[in-house]
Amino acid sequence: MHLSKNGKRFLRKKTPALPEPVCPVSIGALCRPKRAAVLLFLCVLVSGCNGTGASLVEEGNHHLERGQFAHAERIYQQAISQEPQNARAHYNLGLALWRQGDVERAEAAFAQSLHLDPEDADSYFQIGLIQYDQNNDGEARKSLEQARRLRPADWDTTLWLARLALKQQDYAGAAQTLQDGARLAVERRMEAAAQLEEQGRFAQALEQLNLGLGVYPGHAELHYRLGILYDTYATDLQKAMGHYREYLRLGGARAEGVRVLLTNAAERAGRSLEKRSTKE
Secondary structure, three states, rough: OOOOOOOOOOOOOOOOOOOOOOOOOHHHHHHOOOOOOHHHHHHHHHOOOOOHHHHHHHHHHHHHHHOOOOHHHHHHHHHHHHOOHHHHHHHHHHHHHHOOHHHHHHHHHHHHHHHHHOOOOOHHHHHHHHHHOOOOHHHHHHHHHHHHHHHHOOOOHHHHHHHHHHOOOOOOHHHHHHHHHHHHHHHHHHHHHHHHHHHHEEEEEHHHHHHHHOOOOHHHHHHHHHHHHHOOOOOOOOHHHHHHHHHHHHHOHHHHHHHHHHHHHHHHHHHHHHHHHHHO
């Protein structure tokens, strides 16, 4: 889900340019409200489940996504009254309150979500953004570091940690944060791509690797994997050769083998071109 608030950005002070987080920064993790879809489905299947905490959270999400924040707040409060231990309800209540400008109560709701679910990276992330906006940089770093500990490959968390370093004029620290975060994000994409390849889902594997390339264009292993997939499964020799060349330019360790792959791909591309010319 992507929402905006009249184009307002959560980060108000000008900082050196960085890639924008995936979510509009005025809402942070509002792009990923907590859901209980499976619980809701089972509940409805068994008994109809009219007005349970899980179903109320889903109803609140419906209003939250449509910008009806006060209505969503009331629904989440009802969910909490029925299920006080529902961490999802407290978290999404925090989102609804934040979008209404009630930052103090929003932070309390996120804190309660964390109390109920100490491994909730989203709540740490939201609290970190609130602390950042309040210029409480030390606490903001602690909260965002906790979010990164729980979800190491999350690119939004990496970007906000880098922005925090820039705010403190720690340019080396910002660069290192981005580098480490990009490496982790790419590793997760590559792991996902490898699983998809094992399942024979090569188009989806290519999508994962290309997403990784968008984060870290200079990652040699990504270019190698993309070259192999385009060469072997997608039969797009031009793209395969482009990735092989980029791998060699980046000084990858498999240089000798990749030169052979590049030569073979070029020969096959040449033969294909000759066949097309003959037919014409």
